[in-house]
Amino acid sequence: MILPEDAADATLIGRVWSNAENGPCPVLIRGGRVLNVSVFAATVSGLLEIEAIAGHLAQSTDLPDLGHLDDFLNQSAGHLLAPIDLQAVKAAGVTFADSMLERVIEEQARGDSARAQDIRTRLAPVLGDNLRGIAAGSEQAARVKTLLQEMNLWSQYLEVGIGPDAEIFTKAQPMSSVGCGDMVGIHPISEWNNPEPEVVLVIRSDGTILGATLGNDVNLRDVEGRSALLLGKAKDNNASCAIGPFIRLFDEAFTLDVLSRVRVSLHVVGADGFDMTGESPMEAISRTPASLASQLRNRNHQYPDGAVLFLGTMFAPVKDRRGPGQGFTHEIGDRVEIASPLLGRLINWVDRCDACPEWTFGTRALMRNLAMRGLSEKV
Template identity: 60%
Template structure:
């Protein structure tokens, strides 16, 4: 049976249709997936740019494709219908260091220079100095400035603390347009990484005018060792083949769901290893240090335009510290791990961990999409 979360609300996404050799915009209705691709909205980008996306979805009849329960969890297979990441032409951006607890872990990564074996000792020392002093601070406030001065005096100031409690949020490019993978797909780790973890996050769907149209789930696959060696390696740590998962659907803001629901969202994480290993975690948006709309405003506005809109990862509270193998080594992924990120309002996103070099190559880019839509007379 399909997840009951999809019985209410307006859920839209993208599905690969083998019969047309390309993607379609879909909506959930009465437990089934309907294709609502049209000349008015040939892409998800166009749907989210519509003056009233919810009204457009509800007024478009569409073509019934498959029962939702027969589609959820299907592996990415070009020869069969399956769900894709629900975004297409939008830029995929991410905000980092938005939670106090995970902010401390970024400081530890930096101090350990990517060496997991040093993390436990450094964690104890940094926590002894910082304690809970950051938890209720408003970034950019006079109080935050005073804490910054005190931490500099103690010799523990970090670039991660700068973006965590300073006036400017960290916003980086997580993935290239059309490169994000969807539910059921493999997610990739760079082969050079030996210390890494999943990051369960809310992802906002934002139009070119800066309006938040809806939200979905994301896994901002994180390479702790590579980023820990140098923040200048952030691109290598974050943007690799299949290193960004988004889905399963975008829940549009309507009378049942809005930005206040995002602000109080509770996410759960489950990692299940082929060796029987099991890790659970959570991320509570109620503990975020910066308001979601502030993060949107720091990303898009007069200072930076996104004509096709953007998907914006909100950051995560989750930072695993328990040992998986050797004492003091902490958590890191093993190939074959199945990662499930879930929310009572957005459903669940499940992916299997592989090396980026072993995941399906990214081959369907913007040119392929335009040719496909043109061939279907949708442009």
Template identity: 55%
Template sequence: MIPNILPQDAEHALLVGRVWRDDQRGPAIVALRADKVIDLSAHVSVMADLLERDDAAQLVRDAQGEALCSVDELVANSLARPQVSPYLLAPCDVQAIKACGVTFAVSLLERVIEEQAGGDPSRAASLRDELNAIIGSDLSRIKPGSDAAMALKAELQARGAWSQYMEVGIGQDAEVFTKAQPFSAVGFGASVGLHPASQWNNPEPEVVLAVDSRGQVKGATLGNDVNLRDVEGRSALLLGKAKDNNASCSIGPFIRLFDAHFSMDDIRQALVSLRIEGQQDGFLLDDSSDMREISRDPLDLVSQTIGRHHQYPDGFMLFLGTMFSPIQDRNGPGQGFTHHLDDMVTISTPTLGSLSNPVGRSDQLPPWQYGIRAWLAHQRGTQG
């Protein structure tokens, strides 16, 4: 059965993405019209250029282009092993890939647990009970940077419960970091990678904004900010190793452009679902969470990323932070959740569709080889 990866109101959605074409030996920008995948390469060569255009919506609706295949064929090609051309890539290309951390109370609590556990999952359950007894539900109601937040900070410091994660969780400044390099993210159907050194890890389902060089949000998609809890738990200075590895960033399936049918308010009200299916042990996790629980408005996170202090001439993709930290025991009592190889992770929300990726090891998956120089060579070839 071919899964439906499209938004529930797909007939109204402006959906754009990228696919790999063997016959062109490179990527192509595509739009979805009805059930057809239309190549827009004759009009735009990179997604960043499309997002900069004021007439992007008209181009997506009306521009002439080759019909490559049906949506069902594209999905089947993307899930095949090996993938068959044309198949889905991450819908971004030259943009920077940035991510926000600790924007939900539940993820803040889990980051503090990782820190205090020093990367040892067996200590997580007892630490969770201790921290809940100290802070209760205060963190879910507090506005970062407010007078109430500063009063809570002083109280937690007095109790010896303050943490660097709480600083970015309820303090004035958000955590914004570089998740992955341009062209390095994988798309729907491709495997996501875990560093072989990690024994305690999890998916991080997130809404991802597509932002142009002027700081204007042009649309949104879904992402998996794959996380190594044991690595980051040993030291926050290992964030790069915990977050940026081969195939450790998944984005897709498509970017949905803002229009009369889809706006930032839809993002603010989105219900995001997570499903993890263990192919080896029959494990199943189904959960959902509400973007209304985010502690910082998405536009505040955008303004903390781009401005007079920092420019992004090619635009950027911005992960808004995860509202999920799976804690369901899997390998034994008190061990919490960690991935097994071949897990299938599906992230979905009605307005953006579904992003599915199996789980592998970063050192055993196909290496990242198509970067900026390869893309430039492809461009010279198509224009020659």
């Protein structure tokens, strides 16, 4: 159930911990089988640097078979990892009107969820009507900025939401992201938080956008709401970044234009019986994926190991959970499913950061493992 609906026609790159290989392997998913592509490169980062890699993979008929995908989902042969390794993990913020409004509400509420509904009632009719359909950096955006400044409603979040410069921040460290089936972590100081379902671009070191996957940019609304300077504490924590299940490479049928029209769904089910669903279109984004990628990687900033870029969340969950007017927040044990027909399903369960497995397998551990397996020259 985690594969795209047209998986038979898709080039799907993943990463698994293989018990047989005693380490992480970049893999190709074909016909439900997990095929080891370490013959091309020992890391996903290196694999994606190979020119026309999708074509090379399509022509390969003798790749080592590590087992059926089910063998990794039930962990008899190993387990799924995030489908990236050495790439920088970056994110764009406030790129959709609804989440833009919610960021302003967080700022006004100073991180207090109890105040959010009153502020939402006051601001939504004004900001919502002005923000929807605006192209960031346009003349219309500049006129809206002037109007909102005159109404004393301008915000730092609106500046990056509809101004010329996007918010691009570091979401997580290379090698720290968790994959499909793993726990995702909420910092124990947070009482107001949410999943952020996003489309994630996969970008080669030269800036070429190669494909996409799904991501959960787990967010602490109360922490960032107290101060935007706490963004790092709100975003980069143990198990707070989930990516997967697989990278889908672009081809003739699956292009950047097709990606810009996908719909992403969110489904949260709690042990307390809470159930929340939603669906949003990528077409509602205020900046094109290509323009966001160009603000990430350009002559002023390079990523020699490649990068992935979260494109911003379309969702700002506000369904009451703990009581009227309290809005949404996670509870321990929540099952979070982020899905799109063309990208598959990313499924994780929520726990506290200090209860999730510690991140111990970093870049040095990877290099040691590859050297032990005789793969250090294929990084």
